[in-house]
Amino acid sequence: MTEDDLRETLEIEGTTIYSPWSRDMFLREIERQNPGLIVFRVENRLIGYFCFWKVMDEAHLMNVSLHSDFRGKGLGRFLMNYLGDTCEQMGISRILLEVAETNHVAIKLYKKCGFVKVGIRKRFYEQTGDDAILMEKLIQAHSVP
Template identity: 40%
Template sequence: MIDILPLTEEYLEETYQLEKLSFSEPWSRMTFIKELENPHSHYYILLKDEKLIGYAGMLAVLDEGHIMNIAVDRAFRGQGVGKQLVNTLLDKARQLGLIGLTLEVRSSNRPAISLYESLGFVNVGIRKDYYHYPLEDGIIMWNYFADS
Protein backbone atom coordinates (compact mmCIF):
# COMPACT_ATOMS: atom_id res chain seq x y z
CA MET A 1 0.00 0.00 0.00
CA ILE A 2 1.28 3.47 -0.95
CA ASP A 3 0.64 6.53 1.23
CA ILE A 4 1.86 10.07 0.60
CA LEU A 5 1.74 12.14 3.77
CA PRO A 6 3.11 15.45 5.01
CA LEU A 7 6.45 14.92 6.77
CA THR A 8 6.12 14.93 10.55
CA GLU A 9 8.62 14.64 13.38
CA GLU A 10 7.83 10.92 13.62
CA TYR A 11 9.48 10.31 10.23
CA LEU A 12 12.27 12.86 10.53
CA GLU A 13 14.98 10.33 11.40
CA GLU A 14 14.11 8.00 8.50
CA THR A 15 14.03 10.97 6.14
CA TYR A 16 17.44 12.10 7.36
CA GLN A 17 18.88 8.57 6.93
CA LEU A 18 17.61 8.45 3.33
CA GLU A 19 19.09 11.91 2.73
CA LYS A 20 22.50 10.67 3.91
CA LEU A 21 22.36 7.71 1.55
CA SER A 22 21.32 9.88 -1.41
CA PHE A 23 23.61 12.93 -1.51
CA SER A 24 27.35 13.67 -1.41
CA GLU A 25 26.60 16.77 0.71
CA PRO A 26 23.56 15.72 2.78
CA TRP A 27 21.52 18.15 4.83
CA SER A 28 21.92 17.92 8.59
CA ARG A 29 19.20 16.69 10.93
CA MET A 30 18.90 20.29 12.13
CA THR A 31 18.13 21.51 8.61
CA PHE A 32 15.19 19.10 8.43
CA ILE A 33 13.98 20.24 11.85
CA LYS A 34 14.12 23.87 10.67
CA GLU A 35 12.23 22.97 7.48
CA LEU A 36 9.51 21.30 9.57
CA GLU A 37 9.15 24.46 11.65
CA ASN A 38 8.97 26.75 8.59
CA PRO A 39 5.35 27.54 7.68
CA HIS A 40 6.42 28.17 4.05
CA SER A 41 7.99 24.71 3.70
CA HIS A 42 5.96 21.75 2.47
CA TYR A 43 7.53 18.32 2.75
CA TYR A 44 5.99 14.98 1.86
CA ILE A 45 7.00 11.38 2.45
CA LEU A 46 5.99 8.34 0.48
CA LEU A 47 5.39 5.18 2.50
CA LYS A 48 5.18 1.74 0.94
CA ASP A 49 3.63 -0.72 3.38
CA GLU A 50 4.46 1.82 6.12
CA LYS A 51 8.16 1.97 5.21
CA LEU A 52 9.51 5.35 4.11
CA ILE A 53 10.97 5.02 0.61
CA GLY A 54 10.95 8.64 -0.59
CA TYR A 55 10.53 12.26 0.33
CA ALA A 56 10.33 15.61 -1.39
CA GLY A 57 9.97 19.17 -0.23
CA MET A 58 9.43 22.67 -1.48
CA LEU A 59 9.63 26.17 -0.12
CA ALA A 60 7.14 28.84 -1.14
CA VAL A 61 9.02 32.12 -1.70
CA LEU A 62 6.54 34.89 -2.44
CA ASP A 63 4.59 33.45 -5.40
CA GLU A 64 7.25 30.92 -6.47
CA GLY A 65 7.68 27.33 -5.33
CA HIS A 66 11.25 26.04 -4.98
CA ILE A 67 11.85 22.30 -4.89
CA MET A 68 14.44 21.96 -2.14
CA ASN A 69 14.99 18.25 -1.97
CA ILE A 70 13.86 14.90 -3.29
CA ALA A 71 15.21 11.40 -2.86
CA VAL A 72 13.99 7.88 -3.40
CA ASP A 73 15.40 4.76 -1.74
CA ARG A 74 17.81 3.19 -4.26
CA ALA A 75 15.95 -0.15 -4.13
CA PHE A 76 12.73 1.54 -5.28
CA ARG A 77 14.03 3.87 -8.02
CA GLY A 78 12.66 3.65 -11.55
CA GLN A 79 9.19 2.68 -10.31
CA GLY A 80 7.45 6.04 -10.49
CA VAL A 81 7.99 7.03 -6.85
CA GLY A 82 9.85 10.25 -7.72
CA LYS A 83 7.13 11.15 -10.19
CA GLN A 84 4.41 10.72 -7.55
CA LEU A 85 6.32 12.93 -5.14
CA VAL A 86 6.94 15.74 -7.66
CA ASN A 87 3.28 15.55 -8.71
CA THR A 88 2.35 15.99 -5.05
CA LEU A 89 4.49 19.15 -4.92
CA LEU A 90 2.95 20.42 -8.18
CA ASP A 91 -0.56 19.88 -6.75
CA LYS A 92 0.37 21.67 -3.53
CA ALA A 93 1.95 24.58 -5.43
CA ARG A 94 -1.19 24.99 -7.53
CA GLN A 95 -3.35 24.78 -4.42
CA LEU A 96 -1.27 27.57 -2.85
CA GLY A 97 -1.79 29.73 -5.96
CA LEU A 98 1.92 29.82 -6.85
CA ILE A 99 3.00 30.74 -10.39
CA GLY A 100 5.04 27.57 -10.79
CA LEU A 101 7.83 25.43 -9.43
CA THR A 102 11.56 25.87 -9.93
CA LEU A 103 14.67 23.96 -8.86
CA GLU A 104 18.39 23.48 -9.39
CA VAL A 105 19.83 20.12 -10.38
CA ARG A 106 23.39 18.91 -10.97
CA SER A 107 24.12 19.02 -14.69
CA SER A 108 25.20 15.34 -14.60
CA ASN A 109 22.08 14.11 -12.77
CA ARG A 110 20.36 12.49 -15.77
CA PRO A 111 17.70 10.57 -13.74
CA ALA A 112 16.56 13.73 -11.95
CA ILE A 113 16.64 15.91 -15.10
CA SER A 114 14.59 13.28 -16.97
CA LEU A 115 12.13 13.05 -14.10
CA TYR A 116 11.58 16.82 -14.11
CA GLU A 117 11.35 16.98 -17.92
CA SER A 118 8.76 14.21 -17.90
CA LEU A 119 6.60 16.48 -15.73
CA GLY A 120 6.90 19.61 -17.86
CA PHE A 121 9.96 21.32 -16.36
CA VAL A 122 12.28 23.06 -18.83
CA ASN A 123 15.91 24.12 -18.63
CA VAL A 124 16.07 27.91 -18.32
CA GLY A 125 19.70 28.50 -17.38
CA ILE A 126 22.90 27.49 -15.64
CA ARG A 127 24.36 28.42 -12.26
CA LYS A 128 28.11 28.05 -12.82
CA ASP A 129 29.90 25.92 -10.18
CA TYR A 130 26.75 25.88 -8.04
CA TYR A 131 27.55 22.49 -6.47
CA HIS A 132 30.61 21.24 -4.61
CA TYR A 133 31.98 17.74 -3.89
CA PRO A 134 32.25 17.41 -6.86
CA LEU A 135 32.28 20.93 -8.29
CA GLU A 136 29.58 21.11 -10.91
CA ASP A 137 27.18 23.50 -12.64
CA GLY A 138 23.54 23.63 -11.59
CA ILE A 139 20.81 23.58 -14.22
CA ILE A 140 17.88 25.85 -13.35
CA MET A 141 14.53 24.36 -14.32
CA TRP A 142 11.05 25.86 -14.23
CA ASN A 143 7.52 24.60 -14.61
CA TYR A 144 5.34 27.71 -15.08
CA PHE A 145 1.70 26.82 -14.56
CA ALA A 146 0.52 29.36 -17.11
CA ASP A 147 2.30 27.28 -19.78
CA SER A 148 0.63 23.99 -18.89
Protein backbone atom coordinates (compact mmCIF):
# COMPACT_ATOMS: atom_id res chain seq x y z
CA MET A 1 0.00 0.00 0.00
CA THR A 2 1.14 3.51 -0.82
CA GLU A 3 -0.45 6.90 -0.22
CA ASP A 4 -1.98 6.61 -3.72
CA ASP A 5 -4.05 3.67 -2.45
CA LEU A 6 -5.50 5.52 0.53
CA ARG A 7 -8.66 6.97 -1.05
CA GLU A 8 -9.89 3.58 -2.30
CA THR A 9 -8.76 1.84 0.89
CA LEU A 10 -10.70 4.25 3.10
CA GLU A 11 -13.82 3.80 0.95
CA ILE A 12 -13.72 0.07 1.73
CA GLU A 13 -12.71 0.56 5.36
CA GLY A 14 -15.67 2.91 5.81
CA THR A 15 -18.04 -0.04 5.27
CA THR A 16 -16.80 -2.07 8.23
CA ILE A 17 -18.53 -1.86 11.61
CA TYR A 18 -15.74 -3.56 13.55
CA SER A 19 -13.21 -0.91 14.68
CA PRO A 20 -12.60 0.78 11.30
CA TRP A 21 -9.14 2.25 10.81
CA SER A 22 -8.62 5.98 10.28
CA ARG A 23 -6.53 7.54 7.51
CA ASP A 24 -3.79 8.20 10.08
CA MET A 25 -3.64 4.55 11.08
CA PHE A 26 -3.03 3.46 7.48
CA LEU A 27 -0.62 6.35 6.94
CA ARG A 28 1.45 5.27 9.95
CA GLU A 29 1.84 1.77 8.47
CA ILE A 30 2.80 3.23 5.05
CA GLU A 31 5.35 5.58 6.60
CA ARG A 32 7.02 2.83 8.58
CA GLN A 33 7.05 0.72 5.38
CA ASN A 34 5.35 -2.23 7.01
CA PRO A 35 5.92 -5.18 4.62
CA GLY A 36 2.67 -6.70 5.95
CA LEU A 37 0.52 -3.92 4.43
CA ILE A 38 -0.68 -5.30 1.09
CA VAL A 39 -3.33 -4.20 -1.42
CA PHE A 40 -4.95 -6.29 -4.13
CA ARG A 41 -5.96 -4.79 -7.46
CA VAL A 42 -7.98 -6.22 -10.35
CA GLU A 43 -7.70 -4.23 -13.59
CA ASN A 44 -6.36 -1.34 -11.54
CA ARG A 45 -9.33 -1.33 -9.16
CA LEU A 46 -8.41 -1.75 -5.49
CA ILE A 47 -10.52 -4.68 -4.31
CA GLY A 48 -9.04 -5.46 -0.91
CA TYR A 49 -6.13 -5.30 1.49
CA PHE A 50 -4.68 -6.74 4.63
CA CYS A 51 -2.28 -5.54 7.31
CA PHE A 52 -0.29 -7.63 9.72
CA TRP A 53 2.37 -6.79 12.26
CA LYS A 54 5.39 -9.04 12.53
CA VAL A 55 6.41 -9.58 16.14
CA MET A 56 9.40 -11.92 16.43
CA ASP A 57 8.29 -15.08 14.58
CA GLU A 58 4.58 -14.25 14.90
CA ALA A 59 2.23 -12.33 12.63
CA HIS A 60 -0.70 -10.42 14.13
CA LEU A 61 -3.36 -9.84 11.50
CA MET A 62 -4.67 -6.37 12.30
CA ASN A 63 -6.96 -5.73 9.36
CA VAL A 64 -8.36 -7.52 6.31
CA SER A 65 -11.15 -6.38 4.06
CA LEU A 66 -12.60 -6.78 0.57
CA HIS A 67 -14.68 -4.28 -1.38
CA SER A 68 -18.36 -5.20 -0.93
CA ASP A 69 -18.65 -5.90 -4.70
CA PHE A 70 -16.07 -8.67 -4.31
CA ARG A 71 -17.26 -10.38 -1.11
CA GLY A 72 -18.84 -13.81 -1.07
CA LYS A 73 -16.98 -14.95 -4.19
CA GLY A 74 -14.20 -16.93 -2.53
CA LEU A 75 -11.65 -14.12 -2.81
CA GLY A 76 -11.26 -14.01 0.97
CA ARG A 77 -9.64 -17.39 0.69
CA PHE A 78 -7.22 -16.04 -1.93
CA LEU A 79 -6.23 -13.20 0.41
CA MET A 80 -5.72 -15.57 3.34
CA ASN A 81 -3.63 -17.95 1.23
CA TYR A 82 -1.50 -15.01 0.12
CA LEU A 83 -1.14 -14.01 3.78
CA GLY A 84 0.00 -17.53 4.69
CA ASP A 85 2.55 -17.64 1.84
CA THR A 86 3.89 -14.19 2.71
CA CYS A 87 4.28 -15.13 6.38
CA GLU A 88 6.00 -18.37 5.51
CA GLN A 89 8.49 -16.51 3.31
CA MET A 90 9.20 -14.15 6.22
CA GLY A 91 9.99 -17.05 8.54
CA ILE A 92 6.84 -16.60 10.59
CA SER A 93 5.62 -19.68 12.43
CA ARG A 94 2.29 -18.50 13.90
CA ILE A 95 -0.47 -16.14 12.72
CA LEU A 96 -2.83 -14.64 15.30
CA LEU A 97 -6.02 -12.67 14.75
CA GLU A 98 -9.10 -11.40 16.54
CA VAL A 99 -12.53 -11.67 14.97
CA ALA A 100 -15.89 -10.47 16.29
CA GLU A 101 -18.01 -13.37 17.52
CA THR A 102 -20.85 -12.04 15.31
CA ASN A 103 -18.74 -11.93 12.11
CA HIS A 104 -19.83 -15.36 10.89
CA VAL A 105 -18.51 -15.00 7.33
CA ALA A 106 -15.01 -14.13 8.55
CA ILE A 107 -15.04 -16.90 11.19
CA LYS A 108 -16.07 -19.45 8.55
CA LEU A 109 -13.33 -18.24 6.24
CA TYR A 110 -10.64 -18.41 8.93
CA LYS A 111 -11.67 -21.93 9.99
CA LYS A 112 -11.54 -23.08 6.37
CA CYS A 113 -8.05 -21.60 6.11
CA GLY A 114 -6.79 -23.60 9.09
CA PHE A 115 -7.25 -21.17 11.97
CA VAL A 116 -8.42 -22.53 15.33
CA LYS A 117 -9.95 -20.76 18.31
CA VAL A 118 -7.50 -20.27 21.17
CA GLY A 119 -9.33 -17.74 23.37
CA ILE A 120 -11.88 -14.99 23.88
CA ARG A 121 -11.29 -11.29 24.46
CA LYS A 122 -14.30 -9.90 26.30
CA ARG A 123 -15.97 -6.76 24.84
CA PHE A 124 -13.02 -6.26 22.49
CA TYR A 125 -14.99 -4.12 20.02
CA GLU A 126 -15.89 -0.83 21.67
CA GLN A 127 -18.45 0.26 19.06
CA THR A 128 -20.55 -2.90 19.18
CA GLY A 129 -19.59 -4.37 22.56
CA ASP A 130 -18.89 -7.71 20.85
CA ASP A 131 -16.44 -10.20 22.26
CA ALA A 132 -13.55 -11.16 20.00
CA ILE A 133 -12.56 -14.73 19.29
CA LEU A 134 -8.78 -15.11 19.28
CA MET A 135 -7.66 -17.51 16.55
CA GLU A 136 -4.28 -18.86 15.52
CA LYS A 137 -2.74 -20.77 12.68
CA LEU A 138 0.59 -22.52 12.93
CA ILE A 139 2.76 -22.44 9.84
CA GLN A 140 4.89 -25.43 9.13
CA ALA A 141 8.11 -24.51 7.40
CA HIS A 142 8.71 -26.70 4.35
CA SER A 143 11.09 -29.44 5.38
CA VAL A 144 14.22 -29.73 3.29
CA PRO A 145 14.37 -33.20 1.67
